[in-house]
Amino acid sequence: MGKWICRICGYVYDEEKEGKPFADLPDTWVCPLCGADKGSFAPEKEEAPKPPAASIQITEEMKQLSVGELSALCSNLARGCEKQYKDQEAALFRQLADFFDCAVPAVPDADIAKLSALIQGDLEEGYPALRGAAQQVSDRGTQRICVWGEKVTNILNSLVQRYQREGEAFLENTQVWVCTVCGFVYVGDKSPELCPVCKVPAWKFEKIEGRG
Incomplete structure (x- = not known):
């Protein structure tokens, strides 16, 4: 029996305390604190991957933001x-x-699969490269940004995967909330008492209106 930790909010699933192996939980099970799916959990003893060495080269494309x-x-x-x-x-x-x-112009042929691919790219390449570059120059500010940003991107990845599995039923009879401080997204009847990422109180969350 071991422990599994949510990479997003730090919630610990203790198999001994819960009396059920993590692997036996249904695929629809989500983190009771932040709503992340099972794929967002890792064994307690799993070591965090070391960020690859990276260097930043300013290109013409990077000089002009969209x-x-x-x-x-x-x-x-x-x-x-x-x-x-x-x-x-x-x-x-x-x-x-x-x-x-x-x-901002409309994105042609936008769909959930393309959104998922972009999010995966940020998690697999973008954040490791940014974190590695920040560590090389001891930029603590950027490293702090990576901590929050990566957690928020992980919850977005988790929510997109749930939507791909469950479709519109995932959002029926519920609400979508966004933390105005860090951007954490939560799906539920009411916002969390504290943001799982930046720890601000519930009143810092905004409900997304106009979902049809």
């Missing part, structure tokens, strides 16, 4: 200003984020 990337950047800067109680600066960055968001 309007979607600019929107995300300004939104993150707004949240950073909020945490430093710089309300005026936060409001200006939110205005910029909204401006760029309105200019």
Whole structure:
């Protein structure tokens, strides 16, 4: 009997305490704290993979951000200003984020499979490369961003996989909540009392409206 740990929120499934091996849980079982699926758990003794050595080379493509990337950047800067109680600066960055968001073009042939592939790419290549580069130059700020960002991306990956398995039934008679601080997404009747990633209280969550 061992223990399995959620990579997203840190919840521990203790097989001895629960009286049931983790492998015997149904595929539909999810983390009782953050809602992640079984695939987001790892054995307690599993060592975290070492990030590959990486170097950042600025290319012409990296010098010009898309309007979607600019929107995300300004939104993150707004949240950073909020945490430093710089309300005026936060409001200006939110205005910029909204401006760029309105200019984002529609993605042709967008579907859930393509979204899943993009998320997998971030988890398998993007975050390891970014973390490795940040460690090389001792950039603690970027390393902290990786901690939150990777957890949020992992829960998105988990939710997308559940949607692929269950379809629209996954979202019937429930709500979708987003943490306005770190971007954690939660599916349930009400938001968590504390965000499993950044630990802010429930009032920091916003309910996603307009789902048809």
